[in-house]
Amino acid sequence: MNNQFKKGVLDxxxxxxxxxxDSYGYDVADxxxxxxQMSDGTVYPILRKLAADGYxxxxxxESQNGPPRKYYHLTDLGQKKLTxxxxxxxxxxxxxxxxxxxxxx
Amino acid sequence: MTKKEYLDKLxxxxxxxxxxxxxxxxxxxDNHFEESKIAxxxxxxxxxxxxxxSELAAEYKEGMTLPTILKKKEQKANAPxxxxxxxxxxxxxxxxxxxxAIPTWVTLxxxxxxxxxxxxxxxxxALGLLCTCWFYGPFLASGLLLGLTLLFxxxxxxxxxxxxxxxxxxxxxxxxxxxxxxWKNGI
Numbered sequence: 001m002n003n004q005f006k007k008g009v010l011d012x013x014x015x016x017x018x019x020x021x022d023s024y025g026y027d028v029a030d031x032x033x034x035x036x037q038m039s040d041g042t043v044y045p046i047l048r049k050l051a052a053d054g055y056x057x058x059x060x061x062e063s064q065n066g067p068p069r070k071y072y073h074l075t076d077l078g079q080k081k082l083t084x085x086x087x088x089x090x091x092x093x094x095x096x097x098x099x100x101x102x103x104x105x
Numbered sequence: 106m107t108k109k110e111y112l113d114k115l116x117x118x119x120x121x122x123x124x125x126x127x128x129x130x131x132x133x134x135d136n137h138f139e140e141s142k143i144a145x146x147x148x149x150x151x152x153x154x155x156x157x158x159s160e161l162a163a164e165y166k167e168g169m170t171l172p173t174i175l176k177k178k179e180q181k182a183n184a185p186x187x188x189x190x191x192x193x194x195x196x197x198x199x200x201x202x203x204x205x206a207i208p209t210w211v212t213l214x215x216x217x218x219x220x221x222x223x224x225x226x227x228x229x230x231a232l233g234l235l236c237t238c239w240f241y242g243p244f245l246a247s248g249l250l251l252g253l254t255l256l257f258x259x260x261x262x263x264x265x266x267x268x269x270x271x272x273x274x275x276x277x278x279x280x281x282x283x284x285x286x287x288w289k290n291g292i
Contacts, residue, residue: 025133026140039156042164044133049168066139 006038012089014046015074015082018056024069047072055081106152108138118162130165194291198284206280217269224262231255 055078
Protein backbone atom coordinates (compact mmCIF):
# COMPACT_ATOMS: atom_id res chain seq x y z
CA MET A 1 0.00 0.00 0.00
CA ASN A 2 1.16 3.52 -0.66
CA ASN A 3 3.11 5.09 2.17
CA GLN A 4 1.39 8.45 2.40
CA PHE A 5 -1.89 6.60 2.64
CA LYS A 6 -0.88 4.55 5.64
CA LYS A 7 0.84 7.24 7.63
CA GLY A 8 -2.28 8.98 8.86
CA VAL A 9 -3.95 5.79 9.95
CA LEU A 10 -1.00 4.25 11.80
CA ASP A 11 -1.34 6.73 14.68
CA UNK A 12 -4.90 5.53 15.11
CA UNK A 13 -3.78 1.87 15.02
CA UNK A 14 -1.06 2.44 17.62
CA UNK A 15 -3.50 4.26 19.93
CA UNK A 16 -5.99 1.40 19.53
CA UNK A 17 -3.38 -1.23 20.43
CA UNK A 18 -2.36 0.76 23.52
CA UNK A 19 -6.01 1.17 24.52
CA UNK A 20 -6.12 -2.61 25.02
CA UNK A 21 -3.23 -2.41 27.49
CA ASP A 22 0.25 -1.04 28.02
CA SER A 23 2.80 -2.36 25.56
CA TYR A 24 6.45 -1.93 24.51
CA GLY A 25 7.91 -0.88 21.15
CA TYR A 26 8.82 -4.28 19.75
CA ASP A 27 5.43 -5.72 20.65
CA VAL A 28 3.53 -2.86 18.99
CA ALA A 29 5.75 -3.13 15.89
CA ASP A 30 5.28 -6.90 15.75
CA UNK A 31 1.49 -6.67 16.12
CA UNK A 32 1.16 -4.01 13.44
CA UNK A 33 3.61 -5.40 10.88
CA UNK A 34 1.87 -8.76 11.22
CA UNK A 35 -1.33 -7.18 9.87
CA UNK A 36 -0.22 -4.25 7.73
CA GLN A 37 2.64 -4.34 5.28
CA MET A 38 5.09 -1.89 6.80
CA SER A 39 8.58 -1.50 8.19
CA ASP A 40 8.98 -2.38 11.88
CA GLY A 41 10.87 0.88 12.38
CA THR A 42 7.88 3.07 11.50
CA VAL A 43 6.15 2.61 14.87
CA TYR A 44 9.06 4.14 16.80
CA PRO A 45 8.77 7.69 15.38
CA ILE A 46 5.01 7.42 15.87
CA LEU A 47 5.37 6.37 19.52
CA ARG A 48 7.88 9.14 20.08
CA LYS A 49 5.59 11.75 18.60
CA LEU A 50 2.60 10.50 20.61
CA ALA A 51 4.71 10.72 23.78
CA ALA A 52 5.89 14.25 22.93
CA ASP A 53 2.28 15.32 22.39
CA GLY A 54 1.18 13.84 25.72
CA TYR A 55 -1.06 11.14 24.26
CA UNK A 56 1.04 8.34 25.78
CA UNK A 57 3.32 8.17 28.80
CA UNK A 58 6.32 5.85 29.18
CA UNK A 59 7.85 3.80 31.98
CA UNK A 60 10.60 1.18 32.18
CA UNK A 61 9.91 -2.36 33.26
CA GLU A 62 12.41 -5.18 33.80
CA SER A 63 12.16 -8.05 31.35
CA GLN A 64 13.14 -11.65 32.15
CA ASN A 65 15.52 -12.30 29.29
CA GLY A 66 16.58 -8.99 27.83
CA PRO A 67 17.13 -5.28 28.52
CA PRO A 68 14.45 -3.33 30.46
CA ARG A 69 11.49 -2.59 28.22
CA LYS A 70 10.10 0.87 27.66
CA TYR A 71 6.34 0.52 28.08
CA TYR A 72 3.84 2.92 26.60
CA HIS A 73 0.63 3.81 28.41
CA LEU A 74 -2.36 5.62 26.90
CA THR A 75 -3.08 8.84 28.83
CA ASP A 76 -6.53 10.38 29.32
CA LEU A 77 -5.65 12.84 26.57
CA GLY A 78 -4.71 9.92 24.30
CA GLN A 79 -7.99 8.16 25.06
CA LYS A 80 -9.84 11.32 24.05
CA LYS A 81 -7.86 11.59 20.83
CA LEU A 82 -8.51 7.95 20.03
CA THR A 83 -12.26 8.38 20.43
CA UNK A 84 -12.30 11.48 18.23
CA UNK A 85 -9.98 10.07 15.53
CA UNK A 86 -11.85 6.80 15.38
CA UNK A 87 -15.14 8.56 14.82
CA UNK A 88 -13.54 10.68 12.09
CA UNK A 89 -12.05 7.57 10.48
CA UNK A 90 -15.40 5.73 10.54
CA UNK A 91 -17.15 8.65 8.87
CA UNK A 92 -14.39 8.97 6.29
CA UNK A 93 -14.28 5.28 5.32
CA UNK A 94 -18.07 5.18 5.11
CA UNK A 95 -18.00 8.13 2.70
CA UNK A 96 -15.21 6.61 0.60
CA UNK A 97 -17.02 3.29 0.44
CA UNK A 98 -20.17 5.03 -0.70
CA UNK A 99 -18.29 6.81 -3.46
CA UNK A 100 -16.54 3.63 -4.63
CA UNK A 101 -19.81 1.67 -4.73
CA UNK A 102 -21.44 4.45 -6.77
CA UNK A 103 -18.61 4.22 -9.29
CA UNK A 104 -19.07 0.47 -9.66
CA UNK A 105 -22.67 0.80 -10.85
CA MET B 106 23.39 -4.91 7.72
CA THR B 107 24.51 -5.64 11.29
CA LYS B 108 23.06 -3.86 14.31
CA LYS B 109 26.15 -1.69 14.63
CA GLU B 110 26.07 -0.65 10.98
CA TYR B 111 22.38 0.11 11.20
CA LEU B 112 22.71 2.26 14.33
CA ASP B 113 25.74 4.10 12.93
CA LYS B 114 23.87 4.93 9.75
CA LEU B 115 20.80 6.02 11.70
CA UNK B 116 22.89 8.23 14.03
CA UNK B 117 24.53 9.88 11.05
CA UNK B 118 21.17 10.60 9.41
CA UNK B 119 19.73 12.02 12.63
CA UNK B 120 22.69 14.42 12.82
CA UNK B 121 20.69 17.64 13.13
CA UNK B 122 18.81 16.48 16.25
CA UNK B 123 19.90 17.18 19.79
CA UNK B 124 22.27 14.75 21.49
CA UNK B 125 19.69 13.59 24.03
CA UNK B 126 17.09 12.94 21.31
CA UNK B 127 19.57 10.91 19.25
CA UNK B 128 20.67 8.93 22.30
CA UNK B 129 17.04 8.17 23.15
CA UNK B 130 16.18 7.06 19.62
CA UNK B 131 19.29 4.86 19.27
CA UNK B 132 18.47 3.20 22.59
CA UNK B 133 14.92 2.40 21.35
CA UNK B 134 16.23 0.87 18.13
CA ASP B 135 19.03 -0.97 19.96
CA ASN B 136 16.38 -2.51 22.22
CA HIS B 137 14.41 -3.53 19.13
CA PHE B 138 17.45 -5.49 17.89
CA GLU B 139 17.74 -7.16 21.31
CA GLU B 140 14.07 -8.15 21.30
CA SER B 141 14.42 -9.47 17.74
CA LYS B 142 17.35 -11.61 18.85
CA ILE B 143 15.26 -13.09 21.68
CA ALA B 144 12.52 -13.79 19.14
CA UNK B 145 15.08 -15.79 17.13
CA UNK B 146 15.86 -13.32 14.34
CA UNK B 147 19.36 -12.52 13.12
CA UNK B 148 20.62 -8.94 13.09
CA UNK B 149 20.36 -8.95 9.28
CA UNK B 150 16.70 -9.96 9.42
CA UNK B 151 15.89 -7.44 12.12
CA UNK B 152 17.62 -4.66 10.15
CA UNK B 153 15.72 -5.57 6.99
CA UNK B 154 12.38 -5.52 8.82
CA UNK B 155 13.16 -2.17 10.46
CA UNK B 156 13.45 -0.60 7.02
CA UNK B 157 15.99 1.75 5.48
CA UNK B 158 17.73 3.70 8.29
CA SER B 159 17.68 6.95 6.30
CA GLU B 160 13.92 6.56 5.80
CA LEU B 161 13.46 5.88 9.51
CA ALA B 162 15.53 8.99 10.32
CA ALA B 163 13.34 11.04 7.98
CA GLU B 164 10.22 9.76 9.77
CA TYR B 165 11.72 10.76 13.12
CA LYS B 166 12.55 14.23 11.82
CA GLU B 167 9.08 14.68 10.41
CA GLY B 168 7.50 14.04 13.79
CA MET B 169 9.84 16.48 15.49
CA THR B 170 9.11 19.73 13.67
CA LEU B 171 9.32 21.45 17.04
CA PRO B 172 12.31 20.60 19.19
CA THR B 173 11.26 18.48 22.15
CA ILE B 174 12.38 21.10 24.65
CA LEU B 175 10.13 23.74 23.07
CA LYS B 176 7.19 21.37 23.21
CA LYS B 177 7.77 20.75 26.88
CA LYS B 178 7.83 24.50 27.48
CA GLU B 179 4.60 24.89 25.52
CA GLN B 180 2.91 22.23 27.60
CA LYS B 181 4.10 23.97 30.75
CA ALA B 182 2.74 27.30 29.56
CA ASN B 183 -0.60 25.74 28.72
CA ALA B 184 -0.87 23.90 32.01
CA PRO B 185 -3.14 25.60 34.59
CA UNK B 186 -1.14 27.74 37.01
CA UNK B 187 -0.74 26.50 40.55
CA UNK B 188 -2.72 28.87 42.77
CA UNK B 189 -0.53 28.22 45.79
CA UNK B 190 0.55 31.58 47.31
CA UNK B 191 4.25 31.84 48.16
CA UNK B 192 5.31 32.37 51.78
CA UNK B 193 6.47 35.86 50.79
CA UNK B 194 2.98 36.75 49.57
CA UNK B 195 1.37 35.36 52.71
CA UNK B 196 3.75 37.38 54.93
CA UNK B 197 3.08 40.54 52.89
CA UNK B 198 -0.68 40.26 53.11
CA UNK B 199 -0.70 39.40 56.81
CA UNK B 200 1.77 42.13 57.82
CA UNK B 201 0.06 44.88 55.80
CA UNK B 202 -3.36 43.87 57.07
CA UNK B 203 -2.24 43.61 60.69
CA UNK B 204 -0.07 46.72 61.03
CA UNK B 205 -1.43 49.14 58.44
CA ALA B 206 -4.94 48.24 57.33
CA ILE B 207 -6.54 47.32 60.66
CA PRO B 208 -5.19 50.38 62.64
CA THR B 209 -6.22 52.71 59.81
CA TRP B 210 -9.62 51.07 59.63
CA VAL B 211 -10.21 51.32 63.39
CA THR B 212 -9.04 54.98 63.50
CA LEU B 213 -11.29 56.03 60.61
CA UNK B 214 -14.20 54.12 62.11
CA UNK B 215 -13.62 55.91 65.44
CA UNK B 216 -13.54 59.34 63.78
CA UNK B 217 -16.79 58.65 61.94
CA UNK B 218 -18.39 57.42 65.16
CA UNK B 219 -17.37 60.57 67.08
CA UNK B 220 -18.63 62.84 64.28
CA UNK B 221 -21.93 60.99 64.26
CA UNK B 222 -22.28 61.43 68.04
CA UNK B 223 -21.52 65.16 67.81
CA UNK B 224 -24.16 65.48 65.09
CA UNK B 225 -26.63 63.76 67.36
CA UNK B 226 -25.97 66.23 70.22
CA UNK B 227 -26.09 69.19 67.86
CA UNK B 228 -29.43 68.06 66.45
CA UNK B 229 -30.84 67.49 69.94
CA UNK B 230 -29.54 70.90 71.07
CA ALA B 231 -31.04 72.63 68.05
CA LEU B 232 -34.40 70.97 68.63
CA GLY B 233 -34.33 71.88 72.33
CA LEU B 234 -33.42 75.50 71.70
CA LEU B 235 -36.06 75.93 69.01
CA CYS B 236 -38.74 74.51 71.34
CA THR B 237 -37.59 76.77 74.17
CA CYS B 238 -37.78 79.79 71.85
CA TRP B 239 -41.29 78.83 70.95
CA PHE B 240 -42.42 78.89 74.59
CA TYR B 241 -40.37 81.78 75.95
CA GLY B 242 -40.75 84.87 73.77
CA PRO B 243 -37.97 87.05 75.32
CA PHE B 244 -35.16 84.78 74.13
CA LEU B 245 -36.65 84.57 70.71
CA ALA B 246 -34.17 86.49 68.56
CA SER B 247 -30.85 85.18 69.92
CA GLY B 248 -32.24 81.69 70.70
CA LEU B 249 -33.69 81.31 67.24
CA LEU B 250 -30.38 82.29 65.67
CA LEU B 251 -28.40 79.78 67.76
CA GLY B 252 -30.98 77.06 67.16
CA LEU B 253 -30.97 77.55 63.41
CA THR B 254 -27.17 77.59 63.36
CA LEU B 255 -27.08 74.31 65.27
CA LEU B 256 -29.72 72.82 62.98
CA PHE B 257 -27.74 73.85 59.87
CA UNK B 258 -24.57 72.47 61.45
CA UNK B 259 -26.22 69.14 62.16
CA UNK B 260 -27.67 68.82 58.64
CA UNK B 261 -24.30 69.64 57.10
CA UNK B 262 -22.69 67.19 59.55
CA UNK B 263 -25.07 64.41 58.55
CA UNK B 264 -24.19 64.94 54.90
CA UNK B 265 -20.50 64.67 55.78
CA UNK B 266 -21.15 61.52 57.83
CA UNK B 267 -23.17 59.95 55.03
CA UNK B 268 -20.38 60.42 52.50
CA UNK B 269 -17.67 59.34 54.95
CA UNK B 270 -19.49 56.07 55.64
CA UNK B 271 -20.08 55.52 51.94
CA UNK B 272 -16.43 56.00 50.98
CA UNK B 273 -15.32 54.07 54.05
CA UNK B 274 -17.25 51.04 52.78
CA UNK B 275 -15.95 51.53 49.22
CA UNK B 276 -12.36 51.76 50.44
CA UNK B 277 -12.74 48.66 52.60
CA UNK B 278 -14.08 46.67 49.64
CA UNK B 279 -11.26 47.92 47.41
CA UNK B 280 -8.68 46.92 50.00
CA UNK B 281 -10.11 43.39 50.35
CA UNK B 282 -10.15 42.96 46.54
CA UNK B 283 -6.56 44.24 46.22
CA UNK B 284 -5.38 41.81 48.88
CA UNK B 285 -7.20 38.94 47.18
CA UNK B 286 -5.41 39.79 43.93
CA UNK B 287 -2.04 39.87 45.67
CA TRP B 288 -2.81 36.56 47.36
CA LYS B 289 -3.63 34.92 44.00
CA ASN B 290 -0.96 36.41 41.72
CA GLY B 291 1.87 37.25 44.10
CA ILE B 292 3.30 40.68 44.86
